[in-house]
Amino acid sequence: MGVDAAIIAGKALFLMLAFVLQVMALGVWFERKVSAVIQDRIGANRASIFGVAAMGIVNTLVADPIKFLLKEDVTPANVDHLLHAMAPVLSLVPALLAFAVIPFGDVLQVGDRVINLQPASLNVGLLYVLAMASLSVYGVVLAGWASNNRWSLLGGIRGSAQMISYEIAMGLALIGTVVVYNTLDLQEMARAQGHLLWGWLPAWGILYQPVAFVIFMTAGVAESKRIPFDLPESESELVAGYFTEYSGAKHLMFMMSDFVEVVLVSALVTVLFFGGWQVPWLFRDGFHLPGAAFVAVPSLLVTILQLTAFGLKLIFFTWLQIVIRWTLPRFRYDQLMRLGWQGLLPLALANVVVTALVVLLLERAA
């Protein structure tokens, strides 16, 4: 029992340290540098340690956090102190908890112990992720309410409506993938994408559920409340929306949860649609290339390759979201709602129906 618990804790810690925080930090850095490139400027480059600015990494990952943490934590007068303090925590924690069921690798063989590289194996894994995602709305709502500020309140209301609306499309999009994989466990889903179609094409989810991918990606961006869906915080209208009245570490937590959600969406997209930790043609015993070529690879190396693949995919989709953010303009509120309810929702429903029909017909045929 002790060993098992240690392993679980280890897996969670590894996931957090190796992927979530790294990618998140990378995301912060990306955010600054990529936006600078897009806007034809230099970006963060001031802070340096012994003259090493490391392309702004020092600035974004060392100087900025320190500054955030050391700033005065201002709490406005006449606010609900308890809720005001709770809101950022409620925003960050569910997003982090959602990672508990994300598989970041297949298995790790240590001696005769086979470790499943997924912190928690739940038979309702995907629903668990949705549950956590739906909880993160509380941070927004409570922050908006507790700040005793009109901009905050408006942001909170917008946030709650937006997140509830897009959750539906998101969940419905996932139903299509569940029907295809016939499981709710994310690790099982990742493994199901391991075979090859016609002997050469990796059977990744994007091939089966392209529509679901588009819907999920869109809804995911909306869930993380980033441009073009950043109406809850839209700085040109509501100052900073629901976290207008936050400063210091609490503000940092909101910023972090923002990026954690980006990483979460990337992780889910990776697992659901892009093979998760799968490396094309790499199986437990080595590469089975098209044309019956075979290259044997040691088990440990396979695991490392898979971890690397997962990380790269994660980074790619994080980068993709940042590019989206810095490319598109913000929606109007009515456009946002119309897209969610009249665009994505019917599309997702149609996707479910078509998927179910096809699966049914194929089962009949088989």
Place this chain on the structure above:
Amino acid sequence: MGATPTSWYLVLSAILFAIGAAGVLVRRNLIVIFMAIELCLNAVNLTFVALARSLGSVDGQVIVFFVMTVAAAEAAVGLAIIIALVRTRETTNADEVATLRW
């Protein structure tokens, strides 16, 4: 350390239900009354789930599924009514909505 007896769950459920019922009866704010109703429903859900476990039948959980659906529908309609009420009466207090007509 054995498993918790089913009756403990039932007792917890009864207490929660009573709290919810009291809330429905004494609070003035319609939204809080609604929340208390949800509390009652959840107390009953606990009973269903506990008995489903002790009887070894999933049917109890299926009922919970239905209860949730009904609760969601009820919340949607109920909150819409409250919004309409505030528009016309500018109150959310149960004792100020006693004319039994619109």
Place this chain on the structure above:
Amino acid sequence: MVTDVSWLRWIVIFPALGTLFHVFVGGRAKGAVKLVGPGVLLAAFAVAVAAAMRVHGMEEGGALRDALYTWIVAGPLRVEAAFRVDALSMVMTLIVTGIGFLIHVYSVGYMHDDPGFARFFAYLNLFITAMLILVLADNLLLLFVGWEGVGLCSYLLIGFWYQDEKNAIAGKKAFLVNRVGDAGFLLGLFCLVAYTGTLEIQAIEHQHLDTLRTAMLGGWPVAVVIGLLLFVGATGKSAQIPLYVWLPDAMAGPTPVSALIHAATMVTAGVYMMTRLHFVYEVAPAALAVVAWVGAATALGAAIIGVAQTDIKKVLAYSTVSQLGYMVLGIGVGVAPAAIFHVVTHAFFKGLLFLGAGSVIHAMGGEQDMRKMGGLHAHLPTTFATMLIGTLAIAGVPPLAGFFSKDEIVWGAFAGPHAQPILGIVAYAAAFLTAFYMGRMLFMTFFGTCRASHEVQHHLHESPSSMTTPLIVLAILSVFGGFLPIPHLVETVVGHHAEEGAPYSMLLLATGIAVGGLVLAWVLYVRQPELPGLFAEDFGQFYQLVFDKFRVDELYDAVIVGPLFALADFIAFRFDPGVVDGAVNGTGFVVAETSSIWRRAQTGNVQHYALSFLLGALALVWYLARS
């Protein structure tokens, strides 16, 4: 002994289908109605004949039974919807379908130009359906269904030309008077259920007869009470004193209806029912005596009234009442087979006479008053010939049908199991009067000079063949019907009674009475037509009384109808506005006055309602958790 079959139902289903056809299709397809109306009767007749062959082929007392389904199960009471054909119901079924077919054919011609042609046949088929249910029923409840069904059809057909209020009133009268009888019938059924727990005729006969004999109800043996109550039903349906008053008025309906329902079939239902339940009466001699006296009184009284009637159909109507009295008398003196025999022969010759009268009325352009007829034999030869046969048959001239059946009843009065010779003398008197008024009718209609207007005379014509053919068939039956072995057949059901045939002296006496009556009529209405007027003057008051039918209707109006109307007026204009409306208004008043108190309970606050809800739930939980 009893064979179960599943095709008897078709006897009933065919006319029922006919009804549906007439109702839903008939209005747009008169040509089809002409075929379907009689056609379904022919089909039913064919099935009935098949049933008769089967029963005939069986040993004595055999029967066919067709159980459709279990109709009612209420505690120990269990009623099946089942049909049964034994010798008795076989005779009745053949009469109903056979005579019914002839009259349907006749109606095709008679009602040809009537706008309600399809409706008429719908009613007629429905009547046949109900009548067949009545005679085929294996239990008294199903019999009662048919009993009520024929009553309904009778009402509908009497008031067929309802645009004339007189007809509608006649129909209403028939229905209401029958209700009185039906009430008695129902009470009889209740008593039967109460004491025997069943309504199955066979079960009562074979298992519960001792109960009926020994049990007492209000100081009387139950059998007597039940017998009298059922007889009340029979007096209504079979037009006996005191409930006969509806039948003469029922002549308001189309003449084929009078022939079919109010002469040949429906009115014999009471006789049939009492024959069916002969075993009840056998253990209730007291009831039987009442039956005999009522029958004899009806036979004589109606005959006397018949003498003074001028409407040709009224004469026949009172004649029918009188003949029904004969049948009931036959039951009363214990010769039920003879009564059924008379039912059959009466169906022949009275059906014939009514149809003939219809032919006359048809020819006269709707005129029914005999004082405006006369000398018609030249214009209506076939009608005259057949009606002559009918008259001779009803008068009891041998060897025609009426002679045999009537003679058996009269002889039963003298020598039957429950003989009452004085009633035999009454019967002879009635027979004489019968011969007299029938002769009177015949002579006034067909002899002498025509008293009708020139226009009517100009249009006189013989009826079409669809009307005369049934007349001829019925005339043949009236001639030879007396040789049918009906009494023997019925005896296989009701049991034998050792009795000798009537002595020749009595046969001679009967013949003499019949001929005497006819001769007297001939003298009074052909040879010396001025005499009746003189008689009428000499017996002024008595003649007027007879002419006014003993003023029984007036008596009923004064004693029963008047008080009832007064009571209804009281209820409608005093009791209802005062007490009923008063109670309603009073309730409203009390509510209105006290509601200022009660309405405090209705705070409108949803939580107060929820609180009472919770308290109720609390009480419920407490109640359930007591143990």
Place this chain on the structure above:
Amino acid sequence: MNPVAFLVLAALTIAAALTVVLHRNPVHSALGLVSTLFLLSVQFVGLDAEMVAVLQIIVYAGAVVVLFLFVIMLLNLQIEVRRTGGPVLVGVAGSAAVALAALIVRSVAGRPATGAVEVPAGFGSATALGERLFTAYLVPFELTSLLLLVAVIGAVVLAKKKA
């Protein structure tokens, strides 16, 4: 579930439930409700009802209560000056609720403690629930969808601003 864990959870649940009913601020009440629901969801996991537990969070915590909060904010409800009805109502209702709980507890306590039966693996999973839902409870399930449709339409009609 471990009795100690149960007792701790139960105590927290009751505390959260009391917050719902007693707190003056509707937002705190809503938070109490979420906490109750969340804790009950943990209880459900302990009772081998994972699917129900997750649904509880998604539907209740993720949607229903958010809806409550949304409306509270939309209407900008303030802390109530007087949160309950009259003292008589409070007294009667309170004692009735307590009596109800006492009655149920008494009747439950009289029963022999039924130990949990062994349940097969996959008890309470989406598969097990779905199988029942789409076979034995198919008609109610479809009717439920109708109910939701009606509720959606009703809510839209009711909450729509009068033109």
